[in-house]
Amino acid sequence: MAVELVIYDIGNVLIEWQPEQYYDRVIGQERREAMFAEVDLHGMNDLVDRGADFRETVYACAEEYSQWRDEIRQWHDNWIELAQPAIDHSVRLLRALRAKGFPVQALTNFGIGSFAVGETHYPFLKEFDKRHISGHMQVIKPDPRIYEMVEESCGFPPEGILFVDDRADNIAAAEARGWQGHLFEGPQGWADRLVAEGLLSAKEAI
Incomplete structure (x- = not known):
């Protein structure tokens, strides 16, 4: 899909x-x-x-x-x-998707208080269409329940979701629910995946 x-x-x-x-x-x-x-x-x-x-x-x-x-x-x-520094190429890819009007959300293991600190230092944390923060959800990845909660609120079918995470167990749990996964091992590999999916052009993914 x-x-x-x-x-x-x-x-x-x-x-x-x-x-x-x-x-x-x-x-x-x-x-x-x-x-x-x-x-x-x-x-x-x-x-x-x-x-x-x-x-x-x-x-x-x-x-x-x-x-x-x-x-x-x-x-x-x-x-x-x-929690530093920002991974600049990844941030550019996020903003390139947003500039095209493509829906982008966040799913992160993050505390309520620590995320509030992060927002003051990293403005891009406010740029998602929706944010699923484990501290507010009171469950963390890779518990299947957190993915179920995202499905209930994100507005998209599981098969249409492409999820990028740096941990293989988190990706496996998402894929078990039908999500598409990308194991993040560096921003260039993620850029290549976005180009391969037709979401960004090679120029947009620089």
Whole structure:
């Protein structure tokens, strides 16, 4: 079926999301590896992505692992430094689709509070026709329920959706519901896919 709607993931598709790189810069790789081995920081972040309060969740984790208190609090206090930079070519592709009037939505594992911070730094996060934010939905990818919720509200049939995400498990869950998927491994591959689908010309996809 022809593509009728493009749905973007955000982290590592439009914005780099590599918290380990931030901590490597500020505390060094050795200390970062020790902290991540001791503290499930990505699990903590999953709670935020499911709708838990951003600051309260991070600060509670910091108190539980008080030997890492200052470092863990930076996940909240310096969050925008963990979520950078924008992936410029991907942003251009998003805007090229929008310029042609093609429907573009977002489906992302993102906390309510952290997304609000992200919006202040990345204006393109406001440029989707509709945004499906896990924190508000209280379920995260790749749970099948989140895709079902998108189908209920997006206004397009599953077979007409082209979903781009950087995680294979998220793509597999979408494809299991009949969506078309693209595993993001870099913006050029995504550009090539959009051209192959006839959504953008080669010039528009630069």
